[in-house]
Amino acid sequence: MNQGAPVTRLVAELPATVPFVGPEAIERQSGRTFILRLGANESNFGPSPRAQAAMQAAIGRVSNYADPENYLLRETLAERLGIKREQIVVGSGIDDLLGLVVRAFMERGDYAVTSLGAYPTFNYHVAGFGAQLERVPYRNDQNDLEALAEAAQRVKACLVYLANPDNPTGSWHTATELHALVERLPNQCLLILDEAYTEFAPPDAIPPIAVEDPRVLRMRTFSKAYGMAGARIGYAFGPESLIQVFEKIRLHFGVNLLAVEGALASLEDDDFVQSVVTSVAAGREDYTHLARELGLAPLPSATNFVTIDAGGFERAKHLVTALAAEGVFIRMPGVAPLNRCIRVTVGQPAERAAFAEIFRRVLPVVQTTTPAA
Amino acid sequence: MNQGAPVTRLVAELPATVPFVGPEAIERQSGRTFILRLGANESNFGPSPRAQAAMQAAIGRVSNYADPENYLLRETLAERLGIKREQIVVGSGIDDLLGLVVRAFMERGDYAVTSLGAYPTFNYHVAGFGAQLERVPYRNDQNDLEALAEAAQRVKACLVYLANPDNPTGSWHTATELHALVERLPNQCLLILDEAYTEFAPPDAIPPIAVEDPRVLRMRTFSKAYGMAGARIGYAFGPESLIQVFEKIRLHFGVNLLAVEGALASLEDDDFVQSVVTSVAAGREDYTHLARELGLAPLPSATNFVTIDAGGFERAKHLVTALAAEGVFIRMPGVAPLNRCIRVTVGQPAERAAFAEIFRRVLPVVQTTTPAA
Numbered sequence: 087m088n089q090g091a092p093v094t095r096l097v098a099e100l101p102a103t104v105p106f107v108g109p110e111a112i113e114r115q116s117g118r119t120f121i122l123r124l125g126a127n128e129s130n131f132g133p134s135p136r137a138q139a140a141m142q143a144a145i146g147r148v149s150n151y152a153d154p155e156n157y158l159l160r161e162t163l164a165e166r167l168g169i170k171r172e173q174i175v176v177g178s179g180i181d182d183l184l185g186l187v188v189r190a191f192m193e194r195g196d197y198a199v200t201s202l203g204a205y206p207t208f209n210y211h212v213a214g215f216g217a218q219l220e221r222v223p224y225r226n227d228q229n230d231l232e233a234l235a236e237a238a239q240r241v242k243a244c245l246v247y248l249a250n251p252d253n254p255t256g257s258w259h260t261a262t263e264l265h266a267l268v269e270r271l272p273n274q275c276l277l278i279l280d281e282a283y284t285e286f287a288p289p290d291a292i293p294p295i296a297v298e299d300p301r302v303l304r305m306r307t308f309s310k311a312y313g314m315a316g317a318r319i320g321y322a323f324g325p326e327s328l329i330q331v332f333e334k335i336r337l338h339f340g341v342n343l344l345a346v347e348g349a350l351a352s353l354e355d356d357d358f359v360q361s362v363v364t365s366v367a368a369g370r371e372d373y374t375h376l377a378r379e380l381g382l383a384p385l386p387s388a389t390n391f392v393t394i395d396a397g398g399f400e401r402a403k404h405l406v407t408a409l410a411a412e413g414v415f416i417r418m419p420g421v422a423p424l425n426r427c428i429r430v431t432v433g434q435p436a437e438r439a440a441f442a443e444i445f446r447r448v449l450p451v452v453q454t455t456t457p458a459a
Numbered sequence: 460m461n462q463g464a465p466v467t468r469l470v471a472e473l474p475a476t477v478p479f480v481g482p483e484a485i486e487r488q489s490g491r492t493f494i495l496r497l498g499a500n501e502s503n504f505g506p507s508p509r510a511q512a513a514m515q516a517a518i519g520r521v522s523n524y525a526d527p528e529n530y531l532l533r534e535t536l537a538e539r540l541g542i543k544r545e546q547i548v549v550g551s552g553i554d555d556l557l558g559l560v561v562r563a564f565m566e567r568g569d570y571a572v573t574s575l576g577a578y579p580t581f582n583y584h585v586a587g588f589g590a591q592l593e594r595v596p597y598r599n600d601q602n603d604l605e606a607l608a609e610a611a612q613r614v615k616a617c618l619v620y621l622a623n624p625d626n627p628t629g630s631w632h633t634a635t636e637l638h639a640l641v642e643r644l645p646n647q648c649l650l651i652l653d654e655a656y657t658e659f660a661p662p663d664a665i666p667p668i669a670v671e672d673p674r675v676l677r678m679r680t681f682s683k684a685y686g687m688a689g690a691r692i693g694y695a696f697g698p699e700s701l702i703q704v705f706e707k708i709r710l711h712f713g714v715n716l717l718a719v720e721g722a723l724a725s726l727e728d729d730d731f732v733q734s735v736v737t738s739v740a741a742g743r744e745d746y747t748h749l750a751r752e753l754g755l756a757p758l759p760s761a762t763n764f765v766t767i768d769a770g771g772f773e774r775a776k777h778l779v780t781a782l783a784a785e786g787v788f789i790r791m792p793g794v795a796p797l798n799r800c801i802r803v804t805v806g807q808p809a810e811r812a813a814f815a816e817i818f819r820r821v822l823p824v825v826q827t828t829t830p831a832a
Contacts, residue, residue: 090673091564091617091649093704100707110526129522138518141717145511148721149502149686153483178551178691181710191464207712214708244464276464300463313522316716318551331466334473335587337554339580342715343689344514348521 256387369432398459576794629760742805771832
């Protein structure tokens with residue numbers, strides 16, 4: 087009897103792993119609801135009131151598909167960036183665009199280079215399309231740009247993935263350092279510069295826009311400072327000839343209409359984004375002081391989270407568990423040496439105070455029961 | 460100098476075609492706004508008031524990602540269908556799920572079978588993953604199930620795509636006929652049964668659910684009767700072992716949070732969906748009478764559109780253009796012999812009346828200036 091189609095050889099060999107377990111799954115397993123959601127790299131400052139109003143106004147016509155060309159949003163972004171609409175592609179978040187770029191540029195067996203412990207969803211796509219990954223250890227809790235370039239040369243990488251500012255460390259490099267990395271890439275190699283946290287970064291960490299540089303594709307999102315992670319909308323910009331490749335493989339009717347309307351309205355509310363950036367900077371200070379007060383070392387951060395050295399993998403792991411038992415959702419980096427840390431999203435002032443109260447209570451218990459590494 | 464990564468051989472060879480041009484693009488080109496949007500296979504009855512309320516209530520927390528497991532929605536759908544949650548996968552509409560199924564089950568060079576002139580987005584994915592397409596002509600303006608089975612056997616197809624009810628004809632087959640098709644599929648062949656329009660179908664066109672049948676994967680959506688096309692949310696159900704394959708390749712954080720909330724609320728509003736189905740049936744009658752009154756032959760439809768024989772390709776094409784000039788957006792099938800027809804979405808009563816008025820005025824002009832085929 088016909089048993090249906092077998093999966094491809096490639097897919098048969100893929101592990102059934104997921105990049106992240108959602109907080110909802112932890113809640114279902116534990117039977118407890120999180121009271122503080124500080125672990126999923128979301129913004130706790132919500133979307134702009136203007137974005138909310140725009141989404142609300144559009145709900146009645148969510149029966150219509152969004153414009154498959156995302157013309158108005160690309161036009162608006164192009165104006166802000168001083169580039170052309172044809173140099174921008176919109177997708178359902180950076181995750182979507184990363185999958186497309188791997189699909190478009192990596193033959194099976196080709197190599198991509200990334201930092202060991204960097205964004206798992208990029209790795210998921212590389213494996214998912216049968217390509218290879220070369221991972222370079224973090225150095226001093228930062229991406230090691232020299233080692234990334236060396237690895238790219240060694241394996242003749244076609245893609246290098248770098249988040250700047252970085253997740254999960256919060257670290258950043260200057261535009262000058264990034265430029266030096268680009269100059270050191272081997273031939274036929276494209277840097278995927280994930281700028282999801284760019285709004286939180288100091289100005290010198292944001293390279294000037296040389297959009298037709300064939301060596302760089304930049305990605306940005308409405309998920310972080312704009313507070314619209316659940317809307318799933320982001321974009322990539324780069325050379326027109328490279329951007330046009332997406333037209334051959336993207337889901338033309340893939341982006342949610344409300345997400346587009348919210349994104350457009352967000353772009354008219356710079357004051358809101360600036361207020362989020364300011365509040366987040368204050369929150370990073372709060373976490374930094376809290377960590378130091380408790381004898382822990384916070385990593386410098388140019389994002390909306392602070393990664394804190396908890397004194398070893400066991401302590402970090404137990405902190406995540408102990409905080410979850412108190413209703414606090416945080417995450418920790420998955421790979422050594424970063425897995426000695428916990429990563430805490432900057433919440434609103436009341437959330438930060440609640441976190442501080444719980445953290446002060448939980449930390450000594452974990453430190454007492456779990457020896458330092 | 461490093462010129463960046465070249466695209467893969469496969470992507471380099473893909474044409475830069477898009478499955479559909481959106482009405483927004485036509486509006487931009489013409490400088491005119493459509494007053495009647497009856498061409499994009501959307502619902503003109505909007506989303507359920509409950510879905511609208513649920514989406515509105517969730518806007519403030521669109522800063523959170525949706526549950527990557529879509530647990531609650533899958534659980535709710537499973538209960539309704541009498542199957543298990545593990546037999547359902549949620550995606551960003553059927554388009555998204557079709558891409559994943561082609562990626563999971565088609566090696567390069569493998570064959571899929573579909574009707575000549577059926578859903579272009581399926582074809583887009585087949586080409587996009589380097590697989591081959593065998594197309595079977597429609598017969599009497601219906602999918603030719605016998606010929607589909609024969610073609611599948613001849614080319615040793617691994618996938619057969621069939622929409623039931625069908626787009627762009629509106630036609631449908633009974634469960635018994637579909638069962639006979641499944642029985643005739645070759646070994647290692649999966650039927651993708653696209654049931655986007657199933658809510659509009661007569662009961663005997665909806666096969667009973669034998670969810671663990673390894674030969675069939677069914678897809679449904681909130682885009683049509685539920686009026687949420689712009690939200691991008693649909694699902695597939697089938698054997699658990701087959702559904703689990705999606706976990707290896709899908710975008711786990713890909714579905715919009717508001718879409719999930721709207722879908723959940725929609726499922727609690729069967730009265731609304733039933734009212735849409737009733738209104739659409741009345742609207743099909745209106746269009747059928749209108750077409751006959753004007754001497755045209757409407758095709759029988761079990762969808763929310765009516766496809767009308769315009770008397771030839773030239774007349775159909777000129778009708779689309781002439782209606783657009785009057786502010787009416789409709790589409791026509793792209794391939795002979797169906798491209799002698801126009802396809803008109805059932806609008807609300809006032810929209811139908813407005814369409815009838817314009818159509819009565821435009822048709823004689825087109826008929827006078829364009830000879831019948």
